[in-house]
Amino acid sequence: xxxxxxxxxxxxxxxxxxxxxxxxxxxxxxxxxxxxxxxxxxxxxxxxxxxxxxxxxxxxxxxxxxxxxxxxxxxxxxxxxxxxxxxxxxxxxxxxxxxxxxxxxxxxxxxxxxxxxxxxxxxxxxxxxxxxxxxxxxxxxxxxxxxxxxxxxxxxxxxxxxxxxxxxxxxxxxxxxxxxxxxxxxxxxxxxxxxxxxxxxxxxxxxxxxxxxxxxxxxxxxxxxxxxxxxxxxxxxxxxxxxxxxxxxxxxxxxxxxxxxxxxxxxxxxxxxxxxxxxxxxxxxxxxxxxxxxxxx
Amino acid sequence: xxxxxxxxxxxxxxxxxxxxxxxxxxxxxxxxxxxxxxxxxxxxxxxxxxxxxxxxxxxxxxxxxxxxxxxxxxxxxxxxxxxxxxxxxxxxxxxxxxxxxxxxxxxxxxxxxxxxxxxxxxxxxxxxxxxxxxxxxxxxxxxxxxxxxxxxxxxxxxxxxxxxxxxxxxxxxxxxxxxxxxxxxxxxxxxxxxxxxxxxxxxxxxxxxxxxxxxxxxxxxxxxxxxxxxxxxxxxxxxxxxxxxxxxxxxxxxxxxxxxxxxxxxxxxxxxxxxxxxxxxxxxxxxxxxxxxxxxxxxxxxxxxxxxxxxxxxxxxxxxxxxxxxxxx
Numbered sequence: 001x002x003x004x005x006x007x008x009x010x011x012x013x014x015x016x017x018x019x020x021x022x023x024x025x026x027x028x029x030x031x032x033x034x035x036x037x038x039x040x041x042x043x044x045x046x047x048x049x050x051x052x053x054x055x056x057x058x059x060x061x062x063x064x065x066x067x068x069x070x071x072x073x074x075x076x077x078x079x080x081x082x083x084x085x086x087x088x089x090x091x092x093x094x095x096x097x098x099x100x101x102x103x104x105x106x107x108x109x110x111x112x113x114x115x116x117x118x119x120x121x122x123x124x125x126x127x128x129x130x131x132x133x134x135x136x137x138x139x140x141x142x143x144x145x146x147x148x149x150x151x152x153x154x155x156x157x158x159x160x161x162x163x164x165x166x167x168x169x170x171x172x173x174x175x176x177x178x179x180x181x182x183x184x185x186x187x188x189x190x191x192x193x194x195x196x197x198x199x200x201x202x203x204x205x206x207x208x209x210x211x212x213x214x215x216x217x218x219x220x221x222x223x224x225x226x227x228x229x230x231x232x233x234x235x236x237x238x239x240x241x242x243x244x245x246x247x248x249x250x251x252x253x254x255x256x257x258x259x260x261x262x263x264x265x266x267x268x269x270x271x272x273x274x275x276x277x278x279x280x281x282x283x284x285x286x287x288x289x290x291x292x293x294x295x296x297x
Numbered sequence: 298x299x300x301x302x303x304x305x306x307x308x309x310x311x312x313x314x315x316x317x318x319x320x321x322x323x324x325x326x327x328x329x330x331x332x333x334x335x336x337x338x339x340x341x342x343x344x345x346x347x348x349x350x351x352x353x354x355x356x357x358x359x360x361x362x363x364x365x366x367x368x369x370x371x372x373x374x375x376x377x378x379x380x381x382x383x384x385x386x387x388x389x390x391x392x393x394x395x396x397x398x399x400x401x402x403x404x405x406x407x408x409x410x411x412x413x414x415x416x417x418x419x420x421x422x423x424x425x426x427x428x429x430x431x432x433x434x435x436x437x438x439x440x441x442x443x444x445x446x447x448x449x450x451x452x453x454x455x456x457x458x459x460x461x462x463x464x465x466x467x468x469x470x471x472x473x474x475x476x477x478x479x480x481x482x483x484x485x486x487x488x489x490x491x492x493x494x495x496x497x498x499x500x501x502x503x504x505x506x507x508x509x510x511x512x513x514x515x516x517x518x519x520x521x522x523x524x525x526x527x528x529x530x531x532x533x534x535x536x537x538x539x540x541x542x543x544x545x546x547x548x549x550x551x552x553x554x555x556x557x558x559x560x561x562x563x564x565x566x567x568x569x570x571x572x573x574x575x576x577x578x579x580x581x582x583x584x585x586x587x588x589x590x591x592x593x594x595x596x597x598x599x600x601x602x603x604x605x606x607x608x609x610x611x612x613x614x615x616x617x618x619x620x621x622x623x624x625x626x
Contacts, residue, residue, distance in 0.1 A: 136312070140312060143555065
């Protein structure tokens with residue numbers, strides 16, 4: 001939609017958008033101060049997660065019975081919990097899990113969405129009907145019900161959580177990709193490659209998909225925020241990544257029991273979830289505007 | 298209209314069947330079953346009792362046979378018994394929990410729709426004003442805010458610090474001694490925070506669509522014509538623009554219904570409200586097969602009925618779609 005690739009260039013097999021388009025996109029994105037700030041926040045969070053072992057002042061699981069429930073102080077900037085564990089250290093390590101769940105879950109959802117959306121949009125007819133019916137069924141269902149039921153019966157675990165969130169979050173991408181494919185498959189460059197005898201798989205992945213990347217990128221950015229929120233909700237309900245690994249959601253869940261005496265156990269982990277998910281939403285918004293100003297809502 | 302209604306209701310059947318098949322298969326294939334859970338910690342359970350339980354849950358039969366037995370019972374509204382110690386019929390347990398969940402959700406729906414429309418109109422007609430900017434800010438905050446965190450913060454503020462509002466359950470401990478007025482006031486106070494949390498997130502999404510839908514309509518030719526005719530601005534906005542802006546909003550609202558129903562699980566477990574969401578959560582933790590299946594079915598039915606109502610009001614509001622023509626999609 002945004003990339004008006006000339007048909008001739010596309011028929012030869014365009015690898016990526018020409019550098020000038022990318023530059024153009026980055027220039028427009030850089031003008032959006034909120035988006036830039038969000039990107040910085042996202043980058044900082046990722047760095048904090050990656051270098052958690054170096055940055056954390058304490059061992060996240062080390063008990064310190066001399067410093068139980070101590071409010072934020074110089075020794076413990078974000079306080080300690082009821083077992084004397086340092087909240088900042090636990091949050092830094094928690095970031096690793098919360099963020100990686102967000103990324104992997106969205107990766108799974110996007111992969112499913114691209115394949116199903118591509119199939120539906122490219123082939124149409126029966127294939128399209130069945131896939132879109134599946135989308136409607138999934139959309140009708142309160143996904144948290146399904147996720148909870150599945151986790152309860154399959155058992156908790158990091159990879160299971162990632163898979164389940166991904167498996168219940170592909171519908172939006174599927175619809176987007178399908179709509180893109182419906183429009184793109186009628187274009188001349190597709191007819192041109194088909195006339196050259198290219199197989200369907202090649203047409204779908206090499207020729208049509210690169211032109212549909214933009215909206216997918218936007219929905220992936222929003223998706224990360226959604227997946228982080230879902231993971232934290234699950235951990236909050238005690239059905240997330242199992243202990244002793246802390247995630248931002250499980251920290252909140254632990255803090256809930258101490259809500260009357262230790263506000264810092266509730267405020268900081270929630271703030272981290274909120275700020276990161278806000279940043280992904282704002283960045284997604286910025287990317288969308290920069291890709292195609294006409295799409296601005 | 299009737300034909301449309303019948304077709305929509307019939308279309309729900311394959312959807313429901315699909316949902317039950319998937320849930321049933323997932324639960325059966327997962328390791329650990331209710332019999333194990335009920336008996337493994339109790340050494341006095343005899344082998345016979347175990348056999349009986351296994352037979353009762355249909356675990357001795359192939360999965361498709363067990364599914365059809367379950368389905369046949371469900372068609373007569375027999376969802377089986379709970380595997381909790383009380384062993385009561387599942388349908389009974391759900392029936393006593395459902396009203397409060399429906400009540401909270403309906404109040405939230407009404408508030409969300411009632412607030413989103415004026416917010417959308419005001420921020421679209423005064424684009425760029427402080428009110429518009431405040432709306433945009435709220436939309437982003439509402440999107441990114443984890444509802445359970447907001448709930449906890451409000452509990453700290455209004456429950457613990459200020460002591461204005463109760464933070465759990467539906468009634469105070471001494472509610473039985475209160476007069477009728479006090480009793481309902483007490484009940485209302487208990488609902489303030491749960492309803493607020495339910496509305497906060499949903500309203501953010503819908504306000505945004507209300508705004509963009511209004512903005513789109515305002516630019517249309519017929520609105521320009523209405524202005525050119527010299528109609529007063531309020532008439533242009535509320536008679537000509539609003540009607541058309543409302544239509545896409547109803548669709549979006551229908552799509553957000555699963556979110557509300559799903560949100561009940563979190564809201565009810567935070568505020569200790571004995572509704573369907575809490576029941577579902579508990580049944581999931583105790584792997585109560587029959588109760589989980591029944592809750593899934595009821596949750597799906599509620600969502601579909603909500604969607605149907607949204608679509609019907611869409612049809613009623615839109616004179617272009619006198620149904621039949623292009624209904625159903």
